[in-house]
Amino acid sequence: PKIITLPGDGIGPEVTAAAVEVLREVAPDLTFEERAIGGGAFDAHGDPFPQATRDALKEADAVLLGTVGGAHDSPWNALPREKRPESGLLALRKALGCYANLRPVRVQPGLEHLSPLKPGLARGVDILIVRELLGGIYFDGDRKIEGNAAYNTMRYTTPEVERVAKVAFWAAEQRKGRVTSVDKANVLEVSELWRRDVQALRDREYRSLHLNHEYVDSVAMLIVSNPGRYDVIVTENLFGDILSDLAAVIPGSLGLMPSASLGDGPGLFEPIHGSAPDIAGQGIANPAAAIMSAGMLLRHGLSRPDAANQIDRAVALALRERPTRDLGGQADTRTFTRAVLEALG
Amino acid sequence: PKIITLPGDGIGPEVTAAAVEVLREVAPDLTFEERAIGGGAFDAHGDPFPQATRDALKEADAVLLGTVGGAHDSPWNALPREKRPESGLLALRKALGCYANLRPVRVQPGLEHLSPLKPGLARGVDILIVRELLGGIYFDGDRKIEGNAAYNTMRYTTPEVERVAKVAFWAAEQRKGRVTSVDKANVLEVSELWRRDVQALRDREYRSLHLNHEYVDSVAMLIVSNPGRYDVIVTENLFGDILSDLAAVIPGSLGLMPSASLGDGPGLFEPIHGSAPDIAGQGIANPAAAIMSAGMLLRHGLSRPDAANQIDRAVALALRERPTRDLGGQADTRTFTRAVLEALG
Ligand SMILES: CC(C)[C@H](C(=O)O)[C@@H](O)C(=O)O
Ligand SMILES: CC(C)[C@H](C(=O)O)[C@@H](O)C(=O)O
Numbered sequence: 001p002k003i004i005t006l007p008g009d010g011i012g013p014e015v016t017a018a019a020v021e022v023l024r025e026v027a028p029d030l031t032f033e034e035r036a037i038g039g040g041a042f043d044a045h046g047d048p049f050p051q052a053t054r055d056a057l058k059e060a061d062a063v064l065l066g067t068v069g070g071a072h073d074s075p076w077n078a079l080p081r082e083k084r085p086e087s088g089l090l091a092l093r094k095a096l097g098c099y100a101n102l103r104p105v106r107v108q109p110g111l112e113h114l115s116p117l118k119p120g121l122a123r124g125v126d127i128l129i130v131r132e133l134l135g136g137i138y139f140d141g142d143r144k145i146e147g148n149a150a151y152n153t154m155r156y157t158t159p160e161v162e163r164v165a166k167v168a169f170w171a172a173e174q175r176k177g178r179v180t181s182v183d184k185a186n187v188l189e190v191s192e193l194w195r196r197d198v199q200a201l202r203d204r205e206y207r208s209l210h211l212n213h214e215y216v217d218s219v220a221m222l223i224v225s226n227p228g229r230y231d232v233i234v235t236e237n238l239f240g241d242i243l244s245d246l247a248a249v250i251p252g253s254l255g256l257m258p259s260a261s262l263g264d265g266p267g268l269f270e271p272i273h274g275s276a277p278d279i280a281g282q283g284i285a286n287p288a289a290a291i292m293s294a295g296m297l298l299r300h301g302l303s304r305p306d307a308a309n310q311i312d313r314a315v316a317l318a319l320r321e322r323p324t325r326d327l328g329g330q331a332d333t334r335t336f337t338r339a340v341l342e343a344l345g
Numbered sequence: 346p347k348i349i350t351l352p353g354d355g356i357g358p359e360v361t362a363a364a365v366e367v368l369r370e371v372a373p374d375l376t377f378e379e380r381a382i383g384g385g386a387f388d389a390h391g392d393p394f395p396q397a398t399r400d401a402l403k404e405a406d407a408v409l410l411g412t413v414g415g416a417h418d419s420p421w422n423a424l425p426r427e428k429r430p431e432s433g434l435l436a437l438r439k440a441l442g443c444y445a446n447l448r449p450v451r452v453q454p455g456l457e458h459l460s461p462l463k464p465g466l467a468r469g470v471d472i473l474i475v476r477e478l479l480g481g482i483y484f485d486g487d488r489k490i491e492g493n494a495a496y497n498t499m500r501y502t503t504p505e506v507e508r509v510a511k512v513a514f515w516a517a518e519q520r521k522g523r524v525t526s527v528d529k530a531n532v533l534e535v536s537e538l539w540r541r542d543v544q545a546l547r548d549r550e551y552r553s554l555h556l557n558h559e560y561v562d563s564v565a566m567l568i569v570s571n572p573g574r575y576d577v578i579v580t581e582n583l584f585g586d587i588l589s590d591l592a593a594v595i596p597g598s599l600g601l602m603p604s605a606s607l608g609d610g611p612g613l614f615e616p617i618h619g620s621a622p623d624i625a626g627q628g629i630a631n632p633a634a635a636i637m638s639a640g641m642l643l644r645h646g647l648s649r650p651d652a653a654n655q656i657d658r659a660v661a662l663a664l665r666e667r668p669t670r671d672l673g674g675q676a677d678t679r680t681f682t683r684a685v686l687e688a689l690g
Contacts, residue, residue: 086531116570121461137499143534148503150538154482158493184583186431189488193495220591221599224569225461238529242587246565254566 001061001302003030004266006037006053006092009085010275011285012066018287018337019064019294022314025344026307027298037092038068038085038275039076048088054095057266062301063096064294065270071277093133098261098268099160100167101131102300103244105227107251108316114252114327117224125250127223127230128175130168131240133261135160136190138237154190156236161197167262168234169206175231178210182219182235182243194236216243223247248272255326256319258292260300267301269293284332286324291315291340314343346406346647348375349611351382351398351437354430355620356630357411363632363682364409364639367659370689371652372643382437383413383430383620384421393433399440402611407646408441409639410615416622438478443606443613444505445512446476447645448589450572452596453661459597459672462569470595472568472575473520475513476585478606480505481535483582499535501581506542512607513579514551520576523555527564527580527588539581561588568592593617600671601664603637605645612646614638629677631669636660636685659688 005020007013023030035053042048048068057063069085070076076085105127107115115122135156142153165181172179181198183191195213202211214222216239222229223243227250235243248257254273261268271289279285292315299308318339323329331339350365352358368375380398387393393413402408414430415421421430450472452460460467480501487498510526517524526543528536540558547556559567561584567574568588572595580588593602599618606613616634624630637660644653663684668674676684 081537084531090532116463116466117461118463138532142496142498145534145538148538149500150535151487151498151500152533152535153487153496153498155494155496184586186429187435187483188497189490190495190497192426193490193493217586217590220565220587221594224591225594239587241529241562242565242584245562246569246591249566249570 001030002059003032003297004056004060004063005032005034006063006065007034008038008066008068008275009040009070010067010277010280012068012275014280014283014285014333015271015287015290016064016066018333019290021337022291022311022340022344023294023297025341026310027304037065037088039070039074041088042076042079042083042085048083048085049091049095057095060266062266062297063268064297065092065268066290067271067273067275069275074277090138093261093268096261096268097134097263097265099132099134100164100262101133101240101244102167102171102260102262102296103129103131103248103272104258105129105247105250108256108319110320111252115250116252117227117250121227122250125227127227127247128171128232129240129244129247130164130171130232130234131244132160132164132235132237134237136237154188154236154238156190156193158193158197161194162201165198165201165234168232169202169209172209172232177208178231180219180230180233181211181213182216182233182239183213184216185213186215198234219243220246245272253286253326255286255289255324256292258289258296260293260296262300267297269297269301283334284325286326287333287337288315288319288324291337310344314340317343346375347404348377348642349401349405349408350377350379351408351410352379353383353411353413353620354385354415355412355622355625357383357413357620359625359628359630359678360616360632360635361409361411363678364635366682367636367656367685367689368639368642370686371655372649382410382433384415384419386433387421387424387428387430393428393430394436394440402440405611407611407642408613409642410437410613411635412616412618412620414620419622435483438606438613441606441613442479442608442610444477444479445509445607446478446585446589447512447516447605447607447641448474448476448593448617449603450474450592450595453601453664455665456597460595461597462572462595466572467595470572472572472592473516473577474585474589474592475509475516475577475579476589477505477509477581479582481582499533499581499583501535501538503538503542506539507546510543510546510579513577514547514554517554517577522553523576525564525575525578526556526558527561527578527584528558529561530558531560543579564588565591590617598631598671600631600634600669601637603634603641605638605641607645612642614642614646628679629670631671632678632682633660633664633669636682655689659685662688
């Protein structure tokens with residue numbers, strides 16, 4: 001199988017290289033091909049998602065992404081919207097048809113002290129957030145800024161709701177069987193459709209699962225004050241953006257948070273942390289999230305759960321034995337990656 | 346001055362009665378007139394915001410609101426949207442023209458242990474969230490559900506942005522002088538307008554204030570992992586709904602969270618907690634947030650800062666001496682209110 005790697009900007013290249021090393025170890029039959037994305041791609045090709053990258057995806061079995069974007073004051077942020085690094089990311093998701101973003105939020109046993117929450121609240125947290133990734137207010141359609149007014153439109157159709165809800169139900173079947181669908185149905189018509197369609201799908205095809213509906217403002221509270229109550233959360237694009245980032249702080253380090261984006265074609269796998277331009281190129285970035293994303297690639301992208309489990313165990317071990325600086329340890333990128341490789345073999 | 350009270354549903358009447366008692370003590374010249382709102386108003390008048398309530402507002406100098414809405418499985422939630430309790434609330438905000446919702450988030454010294462955050466993070470938190478309350482995706486205009494599709498439109502104009510930003514800047518002038526404006530300008534045109542207009546207003550009229558811009562997903566993280574970094578936060582309606590509820594968990598009890606909604610007419614003052622139908626009518630609800638909202642009424646609605654300060658001090662004392670059950674204490678509504686009255690006089 002062929003993996004397209006898109007290292008991107010900032011620490012992206014370093015952490016992606018670490019993830020590739022680990023993938024080579026557990027799955028020697030994989031081949032890798034690198035392409036450009038983000039700010040670097042704009043600098044080199046005038047486009048944050050160049051045609052050569054788009055073309056390469058056609059032959060991909062899965063895509064491993066690093067990070068995109070520059071510092072706050074990067075000249076990339078002054079470009080017109082469609083040239084900015086983020087636009088490359090949105091175009092990539094669209095080109096791959098990845099409509100379901102999976103964000104596991106797990107507090108590793110023994111690492112509760114990293115959480116901003118009290119240890120008693122953080123302990124045992126194990127949530128999977130499934131975010132719709134192509135529709136809603138992010139979609140290309142009705143949007144405008146003109147003079148003193150601007151608008152964007154949050155839109156969903158039943159097929160869009162159902163396909164992402166199916167991913168959430170499927171995931172819940174391998175977990176505790178509880179799905180919370182998040183909306184703002186007390187105010188928004190688009191949420192009324194969302195709620196109705198998710199419930200109808202559950203009643204038609206997933207009767208054994210437990211489904212409930214909660215408002216986004218309430219979930220924002222409860223995910224902090226009582227995170228243990230959630231198993232699988234499914235929600236639309238913008239709410240998912242906010243809630244998945246919010247939940248990601250619970251384990252205490254973005255350096256521990258992988259993600260998978262799935263659709264009908266090859267999946268996209270990436271750490272959720274940013275490009276951290278301040279430490280880029282120094283060899284000290286924590287590659288754990290990128291390596292865990294490689295694990296998700298094996299699990300969800302190539303259906304190799306055994307190899308994925310191997311990686312997860314090795315990362316957990318390395319985190320205990322060779323924590324990186326962001327976790328209060330001493331290990332640099334190299335040392336941590338070597339610890340993972342040793343734990344594997 | 347004339348105060349219209351809208352006790353509403355659930356524990357609303359109990360906590361509003363307590364707040365009125367306290368107001369009578371510190372401002373004997375106030376007169377009170379009660380009107381219906383929410384689910385009870387629908388039951389009695391077929392409308393969650395009846396004409397008699399609307400009419401009474403014309404003579405109000407300020408409005409003191411309790412809570413609206415029923416339990417999860419209340420028949421009110423099965424009504425058509427415009428008959429539901431929440432619609433009464435939205436119509437009330439609109440009728441009063443309250444475009445700026447002020448939500449102070451303060452961790453009281455000595456009450457850090459109530460926070461879900463580690464005490465070191467919770468200590469000293471003092472944030473004011475200013476939420477735009479009449480526009481954005483909540484507005485009446487372009488919205489539809491039809492067959493298998495639905496949409497809502499997030500819309501802003503420059504005057505709408507400027508009037509709420511002014512409230513935030515004005516508030517920052519009496520605080521630490523730092524404003525964070527929250528948007529999703531990397532994706533949304535409507536956020537591009539928001540960011541541009543807030544910055545332009547600062548550059549024109551509030552040069553002495555420090556203004557920065559952050560993305561909503563990032564703020565959702567930082568408000569939990571580093572709440573001490575914020576002074577005043579200003580944002581649009583939906584982001585404000587989510588972020589203000591999120592921030593409200595930091596002090597550890599919604600029972601401690603008042604709010605004020607300001608516009609060009611009389612202001613609206615209400616506790617942010619829900620109607621808690623499970624404990625309604627038992628006399629055990631914590632009235633602290635309603636009493637603190639009465640304090641905000643004196644401060645912002647009637648420009649009586651001295652009386653407002655008196656209330657704040659009395660509540661802080663009562664919380665230490667007679668904590669209610671939700672705070673791990675013994676006091677019921679009566680006992681707590683009496684403790685506030687004693688501390689006052
Ligand atoms: C960079 C931005 C466009 C993106 C999003 O909002 O989808 C990011 O926040 C994310 O969550 O991956
Ligand atoms: C009940 C609902 C309409 C309301 C809102 O979203 O504005 C509530 O969540 C609030 O924040 O006051």
